[in-house]
Amino acid sequence: MTYCVAMLLDAGLVFLSDSRTSAGVDQISTFRKTTVFERPGERVIVLQSSGNLAITQGAINLLAERLGNQESGADNLHTCRNMFEVARCVGEAVREMHLRDGEPLRQQGVEFNASFIVGGQIDGEPPRLFNVYAAGNFIEATPDTTYFQIGESKYGKPIIDRVTRRSMPLSEAAKCALISMDSTIRSNLSVGPPLDLVIVRRDECRVASHVDIDADNRYFQMIRNGWGEALREAFSALPNPDWVGLR
Amino acid sequence: MTYCVAMLLDAGLVFLSDSRTSAGVDQISTFRKTTVFERPGERVIVLQSSGNLAITQGAINLLAERLGNQESGADNLHTCRNMFEVARCVGEAVREMHLRDGEPLRQQGVEFNASFIVGGQIDGEPPRLFNVYAAGNFIEATPDTTYFQIGESKYGKPIIDRVTRRSMPLSEAAKCALISMDSTIRSNLSVGPPLDLVIVRRDECRVASHVDIDADNRYFQMIRNGWGEALREAFSALPNPDWVGLR
Structure with a gap:
């Protein structure tokens, strides 16, 4: 996962992804789930992927191939006029992978399972964020949506639900994402470091920071220890329900 | 869910369950998931169920019917000599439901989905805890296992993983279960109050406390507000990763 x-x-x-790919517990590998397409100052596009690795790698490969083929007239991630068109391009790439692999996978009893988070900014627009599904369709984050998750999303959802708000600083959001990741890693074997953290500042249209966080990263270690300790303290500070001892 | x-x-x-049953978001009802079979001082057996409500109600009904049928020679929950036999009886009831409903459900494309947590104590044994699957097979908690979950288990798992230990007092464990439930309710619409909290003290072989916790319960409201507040404070207290602003 x-x-x-x-x-x-x-x-x-703010984008954060793990890098663990597992096809059973004895076949665990490291593959990055984050891909950046960037023309600094003009556009920055960040893709995160989840699901069948052959499908998501194939789709990203199609998107990358098309960058060099600008004469075809078809849009690619460097020529799309806005992020909606970018999400559409990603959806089209997923559909092309379905045309190629969908039926053979079905014959092997393998689900066509792939999803992408697509976010970024193209000069002239505000930053935008999309969730692209296996059918190539997609939804966009609205002012009520502060985040999208893909993959093993449940363990790390409660902390995000409680603390995120649109106005939070990027570094605080990165902290929240790392705590959410830590909760997921602790409770699920199929998610693990190294992590990819990508930060895009509004109106810069470039990656402000792309950090590779491995298990030895000092800040992440502080989060791991500090958050666990803080949770245990918060837990101790709440009164026990003494009434449950009564019949 | x-x-x-x-x-x-x-x-x-300590047992805690919600009471929400949903077959789609417009068909949400309240059904208790906790059933107690008790001969106070001699045995206490607590069942929690998850999955297809027709299957789990059917299985519990079979178990209840057999209590009155002690002449048949077959074990029932009042005559089983130990908790392992109790878990076996519950598994047999699930298998009987599979014989009755499995094929018609399959024809409708409905998965045979049911699982039980079975715990309690029979005089002469220590308290024991089992997880019974849809196939009627089961596992038992060992000294390394402090808990079992069924249903929407992921949202509320991280807090349990961090704070539970075998030596914790029952009231503290109840607090942990309620926080875990609160995290689940906040992040998943299909889980909701009223809640059933059952406490069994070791070697009493009876229910020490069975509390019906609705949304107005003052302690649960304190947990809901207090835990959210404590999390936000713990979150604020951890330093932000200032290095992510650097390219």
Whole structure:
């Protein structure tokens, strides 16, 4: 499995993904789930992927191939006029993978399972964030939506639900994403470091920061220890329900 | 969906379940997921159920019917000599439901989906805790296992993983279960109050406390507000990753 989360904030975008791919517990590998397409100052597009690795790698490969083929007249991620068109391009790539692999996978009893988070900014638009499904259709984050998750999303959802708001600073959102990831890693073997953290500041149209966080990363270790400790303290500070001892 | 959690501790057993049943978002009802079979002082057996309500109600009905039929020679929950036999009886009831409903459900494309947590104590044994699957097979909690969950288990797992230990007092375990339930209710529409909290003290072989917790319950409201507040404070207290602003 995989866990990816992306947040859309007033100040920009934060993306965090793990890198664990498992086909059974004895076949665990490291594959990055984050891909950046960037023309610094003009556009920045960040893709996170979850699901069947052959499908998601294939779709990203199709998208990358098309960058060099600008004469065909078809849009690619460097020529799309807005992020909606970018999400459409990603959806089209997923549909092309379905045309290629869908039926053979079905014959093997394998689900066509792939999803993408697509976020970024193209000059002239505000930052935007999309969730692209296996059918190639997609939804966009609205002012009421601060985040999208794909993959093993449930363990790390409660903390995001409680603390995120559109106005939070990017570094605080990154902290929230890392705590959410830590909760997921602790409770699910199929999610693990190294992590990819990408920060995009609003109106810069470039990656502000792309950090590779491995298990030895000092800040992530502080989060791991500090958050667990803080949770245990918060837990101790709440009174026990003494009434349950009564019949 | 449903969320049930049961903890096996040195001091006894704690069971917490919600009561929401949904067949789609416009068909949500309240059905208790907890059933107690008790001969106070001699045995106490607590069942929690998750999955297809027709199957789990059917299985519980079979178990209840057999209590009155002690001449048949077959074990029932009042005559089983130990908790392993109790878990076997519950598994047999699930298998009988599969014989009755499995094929018609399959023809309608409905999965045979049912699972039970079975815990309690029979005089002469320590308290024991089991997880019974849809196939009627089951596993037992060992000294390394402090809890079982069924249903929507992921949202509420991280807090249990962090704070439970066999030596914790029952009231503290109940607090942990309620926080785990609160996290689940906040992040998943299909889980909701009223809640059933059952406490069994070791070697009493009876229910020590069975509390019906509705949304107005003052302690649960304190947990809901207090835990959210404590999490936000703990979150604020951890330093932000200032290095992510650097390219």
